[in-house]
Amino acid sequence: MGKAWVFESSIDTDMLAPGPYMKFGIDEIARHCLEAVDPGFASQVQPGDVVIGPRNFGLGSSREQAPAALRHLGVAAVLAPSFSGLFYRNAINVGQLVLECPEAASIRTGDDIEVDATNGLVRNNTTGAVIGCAPVPPHLLTMINAGGLLPWLEQRIARGELQTR
Amino acid sequence: MGQTLTEKLVARACGQTTVTPGDLVTCKVDLAMMHDSGGPRRVKPMLERLGARVWDPDRVVVITDHYVPATDDDSRQIVATARDWVQTAGIRRFHDGIGICHVVLAEQGHLRPGLFAVGGDSHSPTGGAFGCYMFGIGATEMLGVLVTGEIWLRVPQTIRLDWRGQLTHGLSAKDMMLAMCARLGMDGGRYQSIEYAGEAVRALGMQERMTLSNMAAELGAQAGIIEADATTRAFLAAAGLTDVDIDPWRGDADAVPAEHHAFDADSLAPHAAAPHSPANSAPIGDHGKVDIDVAYIGACTGAKLVDLRMAAEVLRGRRIAAGMRLLVGPATAQDEAQARHEGTLGALLDAGAELLPNACGACAGYGAWRFEAGTRVIASTARNFKGRMGSSSAEIWLGSPYTVAAAAVTGALTDPRLLLDRAPGLTDRGN
Structure with a gap:
């Protein structure tokens, strides 16, 4: 359960991970996440909160610091009608849950949101509405649940499924 | 029904004779390109954490361009990490400060028709101008490629963007691209594979074709491909590649793309x-x-x-x-x-x-x-x-x-x- 942060204008990677901070680590980048559209977001967002955006969320660069900054801030899920393909892959790889929700725009800032990724359901506890989302493909859900591609590779190496030369 | 060039490129890379759009496949990567920002400084610590090495250093190209020239200690460190890491990882194809990765990659002869390639940058579709399947990925996904030599892919649909006629004087590939962005929007590519075709595309030199493929990213496509021809062959020969076989890398005449959009070059105005x-x-x-x-x-x-x-x-x-x-x-x-x-x-x-x-x-x-x-x-x-x-x-x-x-x-x-x-x-x- 977390609070909804709704962004109505287009959200690109450069807003999520601004260029001037890209030379730093994720701590510093996350401090500036989305500051161009909401200067208070990074300091006020709480672990478990949910980010809602418009279609083609995360368009732009290949920088995975864009979804990594959201994960670093504790964002439980990003909901949008559609995602940039590159952002979507990066989000999975860094362990940030993202769900395609055609009706994401029905959520208002401050609504209390609960996300059930396995069944692709989003419950709006403020309005009582339940929104259906496209379920995350099983091979990707496994990776998110592992914490992202790096821990997933670590587990596969530990199980002897993967040779490291 | 025949296969599009996109399907042929993906099928070869995943070891199948044919593929069906929408299927999940695992492809072998022929070439992985990284720059200084998303490359060594990010993948080095992750490789160390895994105790893993690069699967095949000869399939990796590293090019410095984002923090070049370095302007402070942080950026100097990022570029220095790239220089050190290519040494320890045994990567010989390293281009330091000679230009922007997507352009250097072609100029230095690393691209050829038929390749399945990834790049650690969103404009990696640029390689598609050479009849390759090339797309951008993030640093952690690059780590996966460096460790396994493989990457998963949902077989893309083919979106054919067909340019009839000829550009008039004062018009360029960039105008074509901006017109396509206006009509299709920044998610018109739906993370599928664009194939640019038609008389006006064939008339372009390689560097303008690269502009089209490059901005497939702005259309939200995964890749932006152009069939190789005599123009491609001449560019590659100048880059030192004289043994290039382009014949297998054409779409079948009876292949049917999922989407088709026609554009007119004759009437295009500067955008x-x-x-x-x-x-x-x-x-x-x-x-x-x-x-x-x-x-x-x-x-x-x-x-x-x-x-x-x-x-x-x-x-x-x-x-x-x-x-x-x-x-x-x-x-x-x-x-x-x-x-x-x-x-x-x-x-x-x-x-x-x-x-x-x-x-x-x-x-x-x-x-x-x-x-x-x-x-x-x-x-x-x-x-x-x-x-x-x-x-x-x-x-x-x-x-x-x-x-x-x-x-x-x-x-x-x-x-x-x-x-x-x-x-x-x-x-x-x-x-």
């Missing part, structure tokens, strides 16, 4: 994109009067030799407007040397251009060159997101190199055809 999206593109005449402070010829999209030649055609014998700044950052050292040799660079400098290094520069928005609050810029680059290249109150417009040069002369958004009285054909630009 410009208003802030803050390439999709805000329209013919220049539709934008009304727009005063411009800075003109920027730069980046992988808009500062290759062919782009410098277009700008020079407008600027030769002219001076930039009073109070205007014209910044020119040639995409590679080799392109700059040729431009200098043939007088193209001289024409730009005589007109009042300031020369920037062969690197991503202001386009990446990472540091040294950022546009100030309230500045209105027109750039030959790929994207004009709010705040990307500087202050969020800077306004970035996009146009072709002809259009950027014309704005430099007049101080306002201008149809470059008004400044081009001669009428050389496309062949005048070469490349």
Whole structure:
């Protein structure tokens, strides 16, 4: 359960991970996440909160610091009608849950949101509405649940499924 | 039913005779390209955590361009990490400070038709101009490739963008691209594979084809492919590749793309994109009067030799407007040397251009060159997101190199055809 942060204008990677901070680590980048559209977001967002955006969320660069900054801030899920393909892959790889929700725009800032990724359901506890989302493909859900591609590779190496030369 | 070129490229890479769009497949990677920002500084610590090594160092290319030249200790460290890591990882294909990765990759002969390639940058679809399947990935996904030599893919649908007719003088691939962004939008590519085709595409030289493939990213496609032909073969021969077999890498005549869009080159007018999206593109005449402070010829999209030649055609014998700044950052050292040799660079400098290094520069928005609050810029680059290249109150417009040069002369958004009285054909630009 977390609070909804709704962004109505287009959200690109450069807003999520601004260029001037890209030379730093994720701590510093996350401090500036989305500051161009909401200067208070990074300091006020709480672990478990949910980010809602418009279609083609995360368009732009290949920088995975864009979804990594959201994960670093504790964002439980990003909901949008559609995602940039590159952002979507990066989000999975860094362990940030993202769900395609055609009706994401029905959520208002401050609504209390609960996300059930396995069944692709989003419950709006403020309005009582339940929104259906496209379920995350099983091979990707496994990776998110592992914490992202790096821990997933670590587990596969530990199980002897993967040779490291 | 036959297979599209996209399907043939993916099928070969995943070891199947045919593929069906929508299927999940695992592909073997022929080439992995990284730059200094998303490359060594990010993958090195992750490889160490896994105790893993690069699966095949000869399939990896590293190019420094984002933090070049380094301007402070942080950026110096990032570039130094790249230099050290290629040594320890045994990567011989390392290009340090000679230009922007997507342009260097082609120029140095690393691309050839049939390859399945990934790059650690969103403009990696540029490689598609050579009949490769190439797409951008993030640093952690690159780690996966470096460890396993493989990557998963949902077999893309093919979206065919067909250009009939011929561009007229003063028009370029960039105008075609902006017109496609206007019609299809920044998610029109749906993360599928675009194939650019038709008479007007075949008439383009390789560097302009690269502009089309490069900005497949702005259409939201995963890849942007162009079938190889005699033009491709000639470019590759000049880059030292003489044994290239292009015949297997054509789509079947009876292949049916999932989507097909037709465009007309004959009637295309020069386009410009208003802030803050390439999709805000329209013919220049539709934008009304727009005063411009800075003109920027730069980046992988808009500062290759062919782009410098277009700008020079407008600027030769002219001076930039009073109070205007014209910044020119040639995409590679080799392109700059040729431009200098043939007088193209001289024409730009005589007109009042300031020369920037062969690197991503202001386009990446990472540091040294950022546009100030309230500045209105027109750039030959790929994207004009709010705040990307500087202050969020800077306004970035996009146009072709002809259009950027014309704005430099007049101080306002201008149809470059008004400044081009001669009428050389496309062949005048070469490349």
